Amino acid sequence: MGSTWTGRRRGRRDWIVDTAIFVLAVLFGLFAASQRIGTPLPPWLFEVDQVVGALGCTALWLRRRWPVQLAVVLVLASAFSELVAGAMLAALFTVAVHRSKRVSFAVFVLSLLTAAAYTVLRPEPELPQALLLLLGVALQSAAFGWGLVIQHQRQLVARASVEVRLRTEQAQLEAREAVAREMHDVLGHRLSLLSVHAGALEYRPDAPAEDIARAARVIRESAHQALQDLREVIGVLRAPVGELPQPTVADIPDLVAESRRAGMDVELRDDVAGAPPDTVGRTAYRVVQEALTNARKHASGAAVTVAVGGSPGADLTVEIENGAPAAPQPVRAPGQGLTGLAERVGLAGGRLEHGPTQARGWRVAARIAWPA
Numbered sequence: 039m040g041s042t043w044t045g046r047r048r049g050r051r052d053w054i055v056d057t058a059i060f061v062l063a064v065l066f067g068l069f070a071a072s073q074r075i076g077t078p079l080p081p082w083l084f085e086v087d088q089v090v091g092a093l094g095c096t097a098l099w100l101r102r103r104w105p106v107q108l109a110v111v112l113v114l115a116s117a118f119s120e121l122v123a124g125a126m127l128a129a130l131f132t133v134a135v136h137r138s139k140r141v142s143f144a145v146f147v148l149s150l151l152t153a154a155a156y157t158v159l160r161p162e163p164e165l166p167q168a169l170l171l172l173l174g175v176a177l178q179s180a181a182f183g184w185g186l187v188i189q190h191q192r193q194l195v196a197r198a199s200v201e202v203r204l205r206t207e208q209a210q211l212e213a214r215e216a217v218a219r220e221m222h223d224v225l226g227h228r229l230s231l232l233s234v235h236a237g238a239l240e241y242r243p244d245a246p247a248e249d250i251a252r253a254a255r256v257i258r259e260s261a262h263q264a265l266q267d268l269r270e271v272i273g274v275l276r277a278p279v280g281e282l283p284q285p286t287v288a289d290i291p292d293l294v295a296e297s298r299r300a301g302m303d304v305e306l307r308d309d310v311a312g313a314p315p316d317t318v319g320r321t322a323y324r325v326v327q328e329a330l331t332n333a334r335k336h337a338s339g340a341a342v343t344v345a346v347g348g349s350p351g352a353d354l355t356v357e358i359e360n361g362a363p364a365a366p367q368p369v370r371a372p373g374q375g376l377t378g379l380a381e382r383v384g385l386a387g388g389r390l391e392h393g394p395t396q397a398r399g400w401r402v403a404a405r406i407a408w409p410a
Contacts, residue, residue, distance in 0.1 A: 052102075056102075059098060063094070063128050066123060090115055090121065091124075091125070094112050094126065101128070105132045105133050109126075109132065113130070113145065117159065120156075130145060131184060132185070134181070134183075134185025149182075196299050286323060290326050293326060304342045308346050310346055310354070314354050318407070328402075340363050343360075350409070356402075359399060389404070390404045391403045
């Protein structure tokens with residue numbers, strides 16, 4: 039009972055929040071009980087109501103472990119118990135914050151049905167039935183709506199954090215690729231000079247001493263400069279451990295889970311047999327990463343399917359397809375990201391395809407050679 043839905047132990051803030059919710063639910067129940075004193079109610083029913091209310095408030099300490107199950111039980115109990123209403127509202131709020139909208143709306147609709155059942159089973163002599171139902175619906179809608187607002191705010195924060203991290207990583211990658219390309223050109227120039235003069239010495243062993251000395255000097259200077267350039271490359275591209283992780287296919291589930299936490303509806307189909315080479319796995323990861331980023335930018339709210347499969351000796355296939363966006367979007371044209379991605383896949387011995395689908399969605403597919 040001391041762990042949360044995130045798998046970690048309750049921290050100080052968690053204990054404060056849980057205690058506050060428990061106290062509010064108890065106060066709500068006590069207020070409801072005080073309003074029942076002096077009303078024509080069978081004593082046994084009032085005693086049962088008190089027991090159910092006390093058990094419901096106590097059960098709130100389990101809301102982090104079984105939020106949906108607890109909410110369903112408390113919602114059903116609220117059909118006949120008035121004193122459990124505070125605990126039911128807290129459970130409804132919890133589900134709205136921490137579960138998908140589909141599950142939250144299902145529990146909310148169930149609560150509306152039980153609110154209608156309560157007005158039939160426990161009518162108020164001094165209140166019209168319609169007014170009693172309206173009061174219950176208003177309280178439940180407020181708790182549910184508040185939970186949805188908090189969930190949306192958390193998703194915005196998570197999405198912003200993911201975008202910042204991805205932009206930072208992309209900027210680092212582009213900077214290092216630019217440096218690597220530049221150094222490749224410089225090293226190629228230095229080594230070509232070295233090769234030309236070394237070849238001249240090999241084929242002209244009878245050359246004058248001045249020419250031999252000049253060629254040797256060029257070889258020495260070129261080799262020295264090439265070593266200096268190589269040290270610069272290593273110094274620029276070498277990063278502290280953990281600063282620039284090199285992901286592979288095995289990290290795609292974490293990438294998908296991260297997108298889900300940011301509010302995306304992503305389904306993963308993983309059918310990879312074995313561990314592909316680092317270059318192949320890293321390229322597949324970048325394909326999924328770029329496709330998810332584009333889906334989040336151009337098809338917000340659309341469902342996304344990620345399929346990865348392959349085995350040694352066969353190609354590693356990656357396919358990402360998203361449905362139509364919730365709102366009409368302008369026709370998408372391949373951007374620099376997909377262009378660079380196609381180059382990366384080509385360097386890994388594969389090919390990349392991308393384009394719209396018949397369902398007004400977008401599909402990105404890559405096939406990368408996986409040596410046996």
